[in-house]
Amino acid sequence: MIRLAILAxxxxxxxxxxxxxxxxxxxxxxxxxxxxxxRLDRVKERNVPAAIAATNPAWPENYNAAIPLITPxxxxxxxxxxxxxxxxAVWTEMCMAQ
Numbered sequence: 001m002i003r004l005a006i007l008a009x010x011x012x013x014x015x016x017x018x019x020x021x022x023x024x025x026x027x028x029x030x031x032x033x034x035x036x037x038x039r040l041d042r043v044k045e046r047n048v049p050a051a052i053a054a055t056n057p058a059w060p061e062n063y064n065a066a067i068p069l070i071t072p073x074x075x076x077x078x079x080x081x082x083x084x085x086x087x088x089a090v091w092t093e094m095c096m097a098q
Contacts (some may be wrong), residue, residue: 025095027059029088031066035074036087045075 019027034052043051049067057064074087 021096025092027063028066028070028095029092030057030059031063031070032074032091033088035067035071036082039074039077039082040079045071048075 031052034055034057035048038048038051041051048071049064052067053064070091074082077085077087
């Protein structure tokens with residue numbers, strides 16, 4: 001939860017102000033989905049930013065700064081949980097509640 005609060009503060013800076021909350025939460029959810037996929041594909045945690053960058057993600061480049069902040073949240077979960085849960089939906093719900 002602390003990471004989410006920090007991330008919310010970082011993503012509320014003026015560079016992100018032109019986007020709506022729904023857009024911002026959507027981009028963040030896309031990042032969570034990409035990290036979850038990397039985890040399921042057995043990408044080492046330290047290699048996640050490079051692995052995601054190699055996929056040419058659709059979100060604005062400035063959101064890439066959130067990857068190292070969100071990755072530990074995803075990687076602390078067991079793989080069997082990641083196979084069943086849609087973490088991007090969970091993230092969207094938490095983000096929109098902020």
